[in-house]
Amino acid sequence: MKRLATTLALLVALLSAPAIAQTACQPGTYAATDGDFVVLVPLPSIPAPGLRYLFRDGRRGATSDAAAPLACYGDDVTVGGESWKRIAFRETPTTFDSVGTKMSGVLIEPPTVDPKRPLVVMVHGSERTSPIGGVYGYAMAAQGVSVFVYDKRGTGGSEGEYTQNFELLAADAAHALDQVRAMAQGRFGRAGFFGGSQGGWVAPRAATLTKADFVAVGFGLVASPIEEDREQLVSEVRAAGLGDDAVQLVNRLSAATSKLLLSNFAAGYDELDAVRRDMAGKPWTATIAGEHSGAILRMSNDELRRVGRARFDNLELIWDYDALGALKKLDTPLLWVLAGEDREAPIETTRGALLGLAKDGKPVDVYLFPDTDHGMFEYRTNADGSRSGTRITDGYLKLLGDWIKGAARGPYGRAGHLTKSVSPR
Numbered sequence: 001m002k003r004l005a006t007t008l009a010l011l012v013a014l015l016s017a018p019a020i021a022q023t024a025c026q027p028g029t030y031a032a033t034d035g036d037f038v039v040l041v042p043l044p045s046i047p048a049p050g051l052r053y054l055f056r057d058g059r060r061g062a063t064s065d066a067a068a069p070l071a072c073y074g075d076d077v078t079v080g081g082e083s084w085k086r087i088a089f090r091e092t093p094t095t096f097d098s099v100g101t102k103m104s105g106v107l108i109e110p111p112t113v114d115p116k117r118p119l120v121v122m123v124h125g126s127e128r129t130s131p132i133g134g135v136y137g138y139a140m141a142a143q144g145v146s147v148f149v150y151d152k153r154g155t156g157g158s159e160g161e162y163t164q165n166f167e168l169l170a171a172d173a174a175h176a177l178d179q180v181r182a183m184a185q186g187r188f189g190r191a192g193f194f195g196g197s198q199g200g201w202v203a204p205r206a207a208t209l210t211k212a213d214f215v216a217v218g219f220g221l222v223a224s225p226i227e228e229d230r231e232q233l234v235s236e237v238r239a240a241g242l243g244d245d246a247v248q249l250v251n252r253l254s255a256a257t258s259k260l261l262l263s264n265f266a267a268g269y270d271e272l273d274a275v276r277r278d279m280a281g282k283p284w285t286a287t288i289a290g291e292h293s294g295a296i297l298r299m300s301n302d303e304l305r306r307v308g309r310a311r312f313d314n315l316e317l318i319w320d321y322d323a324l325g326a327l328k329k330l331d332t333p334l335l336w337v338l339a340g341e342d343r344e345a346p347i348e349t350t351r352g353a354l355l356g357l358a359k360d361g362k363p364v365d366v367y368l369f370p371d372t373d374h375g376m377f378e379y380r381t382n383a384d385g386s387r388s389g390t391r392i393t394d395g396y397l398k399l400l401g402d403w404i405k406g407a408a409r410g411p412y413g414r415a416g417h418l419t420k421s422v423s424p425r
Helices: 002-016 135-141 166-183 199-206 225-239 244-262 269-279 293-297 301-312 323-328 348-359 396-404
Strands: 028-031 037-041 052-055 060-062 071-073 076-079 082-086 090-098 101-109 119-123 146-150 191-196 214-218 334-339 364-369 377-381 387-392
Touching: 028 135, 037 076, 037 135, 052 135, 090 166, 101 135, 101 166, 119 135, 119 166, 119 199, 135 146, 135 396, 146 166, 166 191, 166 199, 191 199, 191 396, 199 214, 199 323, 214 396, 225 244, 225 293, 225 348, 244 269, 244 293, 244 301, 269 293, 269 301, 293 301, 323 348, 334 348, 334 396, 348 364, 364 396
Parallel strands: 119 146, 119 191, 191 214, 214 334, 334 364
Antiparallel strands: 028 037, 028 082, 037 052, 052 060, 071 076, 076 082, 090 101, 101 146, 377 387
């Protein structure tokens, strides 16, 4: 009887004891035993102590969300009842010189030493935010890849003036690869570039300036910025259900604005006035945007002559950049990942160019993820036709990691593989 009373007292004590208290999540990368991972980083848009989380399968959100699929206890993250441990990356900050400018970067290496581990320099897009401390570098490193991230010139810890001159940016990327090869000597095998968005113009060019064993590109373009603008305009009018007449008008608009841009706003006004007259009274002309043509359309000629160059051409953008020409010079294995419904970088011209390169014998590996927008985001369509990104599509991050490691086997989510595999070995 005494033993029964003691047992009952112990049971009552256990049931009434407080549960292990959840603690605020700590920045870091946490891995499961099967190789899955989640990256946690602070973001200005998420109130502290909340952090951005990104899983390997592309789920993303804030740790402060009520429905966040993880919890933090002490130094561990718990996902689905399993404790995931923090990966102790080796992080080495450095500076390097590029075209007379001091640049700032960080080398992220997995904990174990592997002289055959691939090394990738991450080439930025057009954003001005720093990739140092961001989710993507850690998401790559969590898959067993050494990663170098650096602040583009004129941003973060890098000196100089911000620019979108692809040739200058390619020189920066090439110097970054040279720097990190020296830093990681004896601790890597293949080395190359990954470029996202605008980085798709920069990374292939950088690979022609220094030795690179591979180039990977996500949601980039094999087209010039002028062609990008035209394709965006066409995509917009098609999405609005308009016909060939509207397509012809926006093609004329893009031709007129390209003449303005290529002449430093000295020529093209007659062509712009003509297309304005033919577009007058059509309600859809008030909302088309493209990359720049919509804004130019809605400015007066006097304004364009006065401030056009300062507004649209102040970053040394190479408007007629020959992206295909750069790829034709490249014999390095190339991965290109397309977002099937990309509004910012429509894929028609790019897909055709890539398949043409593959047909000509170039080592090009092309994947397409359906129902994704720029950034490889799945999305929901709002009532006004705009889109809101929901998550990075499943398989994209794993594809990048596997391909760079020479181990792309698939399947990768819903991706279609448009060419034979040329993953670097």
